[in-house]
Amino acid sequence: MELSLATRTVGEHTVLEVGGEVDVYTAPRLRERLLELIDGGARRVIVDLGRVDFLDSTGLGVLVGALKRLRAAGGSFALVCDKEPLLKIFRITALDQVFPLHPTVDAAVSADPTRTGA
């Protein structure tokens, strides 16, 4: 399945819903969309991987890039993922210790230390 990207707003957070396959061919489009969001002023970004059925090292690299960018800008970045095959990828690469990972968007919003009134 091709990559799908959709953005919505939940309070102060920008949620990017990603679906399909994130690989060496489609990852540049994910990178572009994240850069657009960040350059457009989004500072609290949640990427929802709920409908992703394939994620490779290139996709992980794009996500780390967004995390670094937002961290440098004083923002926050979190991932939503509850699928075991994807969680295993994060564990094997030790990226589970780099990204805040949450099972739902609500959990990611509540856990964000930078949100107003947190």
Place this chain on the structure above:
Amino acid sequence: MATVRLSFSPAPVHVRTARLVGVAVARRAGVREDLLDEVRLAIGEACTRAVALHRQYGVTDPVLVEMSDSPAYSVRVVDRAPIEAGIGLAALPPDELANESLTDEALTTGVGFALLAGFVEDLQVRPVDEGIGTEVRMVWPVGR
């Protein structure tokens, strides 16, 4: 013994095709259903690595993927890049992964190798027998 060979121009768009073919042959060979996600990911990582190396060194030769099903399911991904085989086969520690000084390319390479090493028990990265290039060889058991 059945062999399927696929060679493709070193372009990212073809890596998905290699994954699809690799999983189809694995299923046909009798690799357990619960291993197929790992087969798909590992073949994708090996091909992504090969495509990246060909582009980095301006090598226009095709990347070769060869699958055979006996006695186990084995996949060879062969590139023609002029590098020392096997370098970089080490996972990056978590505190380095998000380090500002780590380039995107280095991160992706490190993560790619971590995935290969993590998902493939029987993995070899070695120079090709003839000419220039590296062969990534992966083997999975078949349940027959």
